[in-house]
Amino acid sequence: MFERRLKILLGFVFALAAILLLRAVQLQVVQKRQFESKADDIMQHPALVDTPRGQILDRTGRPMAFDAACVDAAVDYRAIVMEPEWIKKQAQARLRNRAEAPPAGVSRAALLADEVERVKADVDGMWLTLAAVGNKTPEEIEETKQDVVRRVTLLRRQNWYARFGIAGKRASANDPAGEPWYKRWLTDTGTPAAAGAGGNDADQRHEEALDKCAVDVGEQTQSHVILADVSYDQQVELRKAMPRCPGLELKESTHRRYDPVAATVAAHLLGHLTAVSHEETTNDPYFPPEDQFRHYQPRDTIGRDGIERLAEPYLRGVKGQVAHFLGKREPEELHKAEPGADAQATIDVRLQADVLNAFKKPLTLHDPIANTDQTFADLHGAAVVIDVKTGEVLAMVSAPTYDLNRYEAEFATLKNDDLNKPLLNRATQQVLPPGSTCKTIMGAVAVTKKLLTVQEGIECDGYLKVPDYDHPGRTIVNRSHFKCWSVRLGQYSAAGVHHQIPTQAPHVGQYGNAAGFLCLSDAIERSCNVYFETVGHRLRLPGVVDALQTFGLGRPTGVGIPEVAGSIPHLDDTPKEQVNQVCWLAGIGQGRVAATPIQMANVAATLARDGVWVRPHLLRGDAETAVERVERHAGRLKTPDRVDLGLSPEGLRAIREGMIKVANSPAGTGTEGHRDDMTVAAKTGSAQVNDKMLRVPIRDAAGEIVRDPPLEGQKKGTPHYTYYPPGAFPWLQGCGEEQKSFAHAWFMGYAPAERPEVAFCVLVEYGGSGGKVAGPIAKELLDACVKYGYLHPTHPPLKAVAVGELMHDQ
């Protein structure tokens, strides 16, 4: 009958089956790879897992900074954004758990609606509770909430980008007009709003596409920290309030903690953590956005200042990732979190503690000029100890200090303490004229430049007397300002100053010089100003600048924590009429010269190494290697690791001989540094300050500096100041004839002199005499170094008188 028609029907069946089989081949064989990669994406809701930050250890392996367990108050994301579905579920759960029977005659829907309103009210109340318990304003809590929302939104977008970014960009960047007509016709929703937005602005369309396409992430159903590190009492309070706080959860977490001793003695060194800034999340300084496990996410913490900042990429670790699969309770680990590596610092906390202690000790001194006793205590200043061989910083103390564990709580007080400036890391950020310690630099460079020989004697009759370069044949004599310091002590006579103070040891001329003429090592020993003003004069401005730069002044040392470059005279900007004065003052480390303790400690270390400059550093081992590479790559570290300065050995020998005599000869200015068990080489400095009063701005109750109303053309008004005279505080002592002027005390050196192990520099602000005030601290510093094995006494102890011969024997 109609056999043919049945065959046709059968043909359809075969044809369709064949098409399907071909399609199956296409999907399962040809595109298999594609689907496999898609499968990995589609199935999961990924969530990042925080990883512990590495510890910071001191050189003995003692942890200084570590992650400690704590409890955070966290709130479910759905409560933060008030997701209606979640609120409804909460309300339903409450209704179910309610003990009493529902009132008769009220419909379930009405009951639910009622309960939903109550849950909403509770969520609103929860923020107030959190604010009250956490001692925060509701605005601060609101800000934290917004941060969380921003973070989750960002994560959703990032995840979307990671999955569909390229396609999405193409879809949104293309003009819809470019699509084939049939597709436009099919996909055009036709609503005027969409058409309007679609036609104009590609960026806006892209944004809209992003909003539409943000994928779900696990963070949307997780709780987020609103109050971090809740104390036990606060926990109790929150637990009580919990039934009225839907979505509130007390979560165990970790918090950065610092060893109680290290937190105080190394507060400046360690630095601290804060939340990352928006800038850092969008433009990570260390890792590109593609590296999603190391790239910063909002609310991550980042190290600020100190070693926390320096070793940031090393300590940070790699975040893990888990995926919350659809329909599975337990998340699956996609990417294992790698905890941050422990970074070992070069400092020794014990040494650090001992040195800091030396600053606090009361010290009574007799001032021979004013003939009074002065008691110093709680000195302000800094000390740096550098391992000579390696350039490792063994100790870096800044006094006064603060407790790093209470940094956030006390921040406002610390920040506004303009008098003591506890937050200032004086070791690297306090720039003061280095005073006489600078003379070693001038001497060493002048000999190298052959402007001076070590045997040459320069007459000091108390006043500067130098040839006038501008007017050949004439001599400049300056009797008013450029007096040698000994003149002020009344030692001037017609026969010239013999720098006999304090022991009245007369100067014996060497190398055929007259008894009154000092040669280089004598000038260092007795710290003659006229000698080095003359040296400064001979170096002239370019020479002075070059000398200072050679020893690394005027630029950061590259130690890695925030530091100030200091200043050196400007080669170009110095007015011609001031050039001479600038040179003279630079010769004695005053005027336009200013340096940090770390720079001067490194000068001492450089001298100890016979003129090899080594970058001081704070990290050891792998951490140092890794961090140095990162820092160099980022352009933050510009100083070389090791430079042989090419200084004249002869000059260096003379300088070192002079430094030994400073600490050991009766006429030395730094005999406080003398030790019986080894020879110490040192140089003192007492840098005069022009101010007669210490000026501190006044702050009002809110912490703002009180100012006059701004004048015409002024941005801010003149601040109001409190003036403190010398002697106002135990650490603020005057010096000079009537103790009316200020001076900063420096004491730098190295030990043992024969084979230097450590170099050090002590700065005492407003300490006056370098030898008398900074010297005892340096002595304790060296004691501590011996105690902890960084200095090995040499036997037999060297006698002070034999020093000169010993140096010549070498």
Next chain:
Amino acid sequence: MTRFWQQLAIATNWPILVAVAVLTTVGCVSIAADATASVRNQLVFVCVGVGGLFLFQAVNYLQIGRWSWGFYLLSLLLLIYTVAPGVPRSGFGSVPNIKGAQAWIDFGPLHLEPAELMKLAFCMVMARYLRFRSNYRTIPGLLPPFVLAFIPFALIIKQPALGMALLFIPALFAMLFAAGAKVKHLLAIVTMVVMMIPVAWLSGAPGVPGFRHLPSLLKDYQRARVKALLIKDPAEAKGLDFQQRLALTAFGTGGFAGKGMGNIPVGTHVPEAHNDMIFALVGEQFGLVGVAVVLAAYVVLFAAGVEIAGSTKEPFGRLLAVGIVAMLAAQTFLNLTVCLRLAPVTGITLPFVSYGGSSLLASFLSAGLLLNIGQNRPIVVARSSFEYD
């Protein structure tokens, strides 16, 4: 007695039974792999289905055929009941809203889908109507068959279960075609329907002038599903075809040899995989090999059905066989094209494989009727067709 079994064994169409057994087994294995479905329920349904199959095989189909109209009317009443206003939405005998459609009637432990019964009833009533007529070779004569098809079609659309409703069209056309309706008539109707598609698509759609005011023939989600098929970027599709994309991924990852029985790492994430998207699970577990086996089983089933139709001279049986094959084939191929993303998402099951009592029962009853027709074919000495062309 032995003779009866011998005769039955000879008369039974073994290829059909083997194909059904293969498909049912694959289905049960896949359902067992999907943790969200109960394979025990499915096995119970299979037992019931097999019982129904033998019942429909045992009683002569001509006797069953007498009940065609009654069966049709019963199914129609049940269909009307599902879409009638004021039907209870919960409790025994209610029509709960499941997955957005009111297609099931709640009979306690059993949810009956009247549309599944209607598929069979339609084939029977159509075969019965067409068997001794020839007026369908004229245009007016085509009207009653179309009305018979349109009534359940419209009711099922109302539920709404577009996919299910669409199955009636190929069945109707296949039966008319096999019955000898004029091809030009059928082609004319097809052409008209095709030409009406844009109108149906646009009417009621927002933003199109003129069409905006026409009654909307398609629901927005249906339009969206079709659109989603044309969108390459999954993000842009906004999850409309989430299930389909996931199913495709599960299918694609199966590769040539599959991941092994019960191993469906991607398939577990496909929502309702045991139902409409079960073919994805088959593809993931058994790979291209398994897919080929399943396709072969269907082809064997349909070819055997067509062979039964061809060899049955009795017109009711012949047309019924064609109708059943067309209905099953339409359902199979529509499901498979959806699963392989060649067609927009429609919620229909895969015969013999998908989870679901009504669907399975209807499929088994259809198979039983096919076997029934096959074993009652006249054993006559006759030459083959006189048709030479």
